[in-house]
Amino acid sequence: MTVRKYLLNISQNYSFAILRPVQSAILKRNAEVAWFIQGSNVNQAYFHSDEKVLHSVEEVMAYSPDAVLYPANIAPTFFPGINVAVFHGFDAGKLDKRGNNDHYKVRNCFDLYCTQGPESTVQFSKLAESHQTFSVKETGWCALDPLFQAKPFVTENNIPTILMCSTFSKHLxxxxxxxxxxxxxxxxxxxxxxxxxxxxxxxxxxxxxKAIQNDYLTFVETDDVIPLLQQADVMVCDTSSVLIMFLLQHKPVVTFNNIAPKDYMLDIGDPNLLEATITQALSRPKELMDNIQRFINDTHPYQDGKSSQRVLDAVDEMLAGKNIPARKKPLNLLRQFKMRKQLNYWKFW
Incomplete structure (x- = not known):
């Protein structure tokens, strides 16, 4: 029996937390798994001593993976194996320069999109029907498996915990x-x-x-936000997709100038309203919590901690000749030229 080989391609430190649940599922299947770093934004100290890392495209080619998993929007199409998009976050409503939703932008890099829930499945299925160059399978998001597998976090004292997260965009x-x-x-x-x-x-x-840290405020630098999500009672955020991960725990979020505020958020535009709105969120008003539950059902109803297993099942299905796209991906020469230049790889055979 042939042993499956998987490659986990990462370009940011937060990708570790997204793909490690998949790595665990791969190893439980007695398959092979390796990592490859694309770009210069990854801290290699985050790798564990028992994780296999490939350091060049030549090593990737020699490894010859059956599937490459990307928590990214773009990917090289010249690596061996099928390209699988597992997403680096949820749809937070962010728009590109043309005013289009960036989450649903097809860049002709992937063979398979593993969608997170009914809402994203509907959108990507429409795109798949139009393009016919990729397939879609609803799996849930692998990054959240630990969120639903871990035991509930117990705080050391009785005061509520507020988690503040923010995107880097100066406009958001x-x-x-x-x-x-x-x-x-x-x-x-x-x-x-x-x-x-x-x-x-x-x-x-x-x-x-960092300068205002005190007995009641801690600045946290981490590649894994899940333990923070578990500790907090309320999140303060903006338009970062991390707020969706928090909501999926059935916990309230207070947003500041969210670009598309919904009824499952408590959005404010005045910093003076922050204290009162956090207090409101901590009271967990019924209408708000009902709206959050409806959002969970649409966005990510999977709370069994087995999304990584479903991702691997979807990969196996495609490798077995099922759920195959009707057409090949377009060459997209300019993007792939840029990708080859970034990776400094010019072999074409």
Whole structure:
């Protein structure tokens, strides 16, 4: 029996937390798995001593994976194996420069999209029918398996925990706008604050928040946000897709100037409203919680911690000749030229 080979392709530190659940599922199937770093934004110290890392495209070619998994929007199409998109986050409503939803932009890089829930499946299935160059399988998001497998987190004291997360985009981030308010609230001891930002966040803002750490406020730098999601009772956020992960725990989120606020969020545009709105969120009003449950059903109803297994089942299905796209992907020469240049790989055979 042939042993399956998988390659986990990463370009950001947060990709470790997305793909390690898949790695665990692969190893349980007695298959082979290796990692490959694309670009220079990954801290190699995050690798575990028992993880296999390929250091060049030549090594990737020699390894010859059956499938390559990407928590990314674009990917090289010249690696061996099928290209599988597992997403780096949820649809947070972010738009590209042309005003189109970036989450549903087809870049002709993938053979298979493993969608997170009914809402994304519907959207990608429509795109698959139109393009006919990729297939879609609803699996749930592998990154959330640990969220639903772990035991509930128990805090050391009885005060509520507030997790503040923010995207790095200067047009969308809440961090600079809420700084003074968070600084003031943290000194009251009313709540415990955990602060975690996107790794691309402006360094000046990062240093500002680090400077106000105290007994009730901690700035956290991590490649795995899930333990923070489990600890917190309420999240404060903006338009970062991490807020969706938090909502899936059936916990409220307070957003600041969200670009498309929904009825399952408590959105504000004035920092002076932050304290009262957090208090409202902590009370878990019934209408809000009902709206959150409806959102969960549409976005990611899988809470069995087995999404990684479903991803591998979808890969096996395609490798067995099922759920195959009707047409081959277009060559997309310009994008792949740029990809080859980035990877400094020019062999074509």
């Amino acid at each position: 981030t809440c961090a600079p706008h809420l700084f003074e308010t968070v600084k003031r609230l943290s000194k009251t001891g009313k709540w415990r604050w955990l602060i975690q930002f996107h790794p691309k966040m402006n360094k000046t803002i990062v240093e500002q928040y």
